Amino acid sequence: MRMIGPVLVALATLCSTAPAQSASLLDYVGECVPFARAASGIQIYGNAWTWWDQADGRYRRGETPRVGAVIVFEKSAQLRLGHVAVVSRVVTRRVLMITHANWSRQNGERGHAEQDVTLTDVSPNNDWTSVKVWYRDRDGLGGSIYPVYGFIYGNPDAAAPRALARAVPAPELTGRNPDYVGALIDAY
Incomplete structure (x- = not known):
C-alpha cells in the first residue's frame, strides 16, 4: 500500500509530458490542450x-x-472534447492562421503540430462563432463547420480575484514566411 503514492507520482509525471519538452514546439505529437497551453502561455x-x-x-x-x-x-x-488552437496570424477580417496540434493526419497519424493553418470565419454575423479549418488530408478547407465560443487572450482579466502573469506566446507560434496568398485562396 505504501508504494501506491510513488507509483501514482511516476504515472502522473509520464502522463503529463508537455510539448515544451520537445526540441521544438513543432515536433510535438499529442493532444491539442497541452500544445495550446505551451504555445499560448495560457494556463488552463x-x-x-x-x-x-x-x-x-x-x-x-x-x-x-x-x-x-x-x-x-x-x-x-x-469534436467530442472540443478543440483549442492558437492564433498565429490575422490575415483579414474573416481569415486567420492558427497553430495547433491533433487535427490533420500526418504520416497516417493524428496528433502532430501544424503551423500557420488557414481558418476562416463562416458565421452569418461575422462574429467567429462558426469556422472552417484547413485540413491536410484534403489539402484545403474541410467541409465541416465547427461552432466556436470565442477567443481567450493572454492578458489576465483585471477583475480576476488572483493575480495572473501575462501569458507569453511561444516564439515558434508562426513561421518566417507564412503563405498569406494560399490562406486567402483556401478561404475564398
Whole structure:
C-alpha cells in the first residue's frame, strides 16, 4: 500500500509530458490542450471545450482574433472534447492562421503540430462563432463547420480575484514566411 503514492507520482509525471519538452514546439505529437497551453502561455487545464468557462474571471475573452489568443471550439458531434488552437496570424477580417496540434493526419497519424493553418470565419454575423479549418488530408478547407465560443487572450482579466502573469506566446507560434496568398485562396 505504501508504494501506491510513488507509483501514482511516476504515472502522473509520464502522463503529463508537455510539448515544451520537445526540441521544438513543432515536433510535438499529442493532444491539442497541452500544445495550446505551451504555445499560448495560457494556463488552463482540462478538456478543450471547458476552457471557455474556465477562463471567465481569469483571462479576458472576446470575439476578436488576436495573435497569441486561444480560439476555443465547442464540443460537437465531430469534436467530442472540443478543440483549442492558437492564433498565429490575422490575415483579414474573416481569415486567420492558427497553430495547433491533433487535427490533420500526418504520416497516417493524428496528433502532430501544424503551423500557420488557414481558418476562416463562416458565421452569418461575422462574429467567429462558426469556422472552417484547413485540413491536410484534403489539402484545403474541410467541409465541416465547427461552432466556436470565442477567443481567450493572454492578458489576465483585471477583475480576476488572483493575480495572473501575462501569458507569453511561444516564439515558434508562426513561421518566417507564412503563405498569406494560399490562406486567402483556401478561404475564398
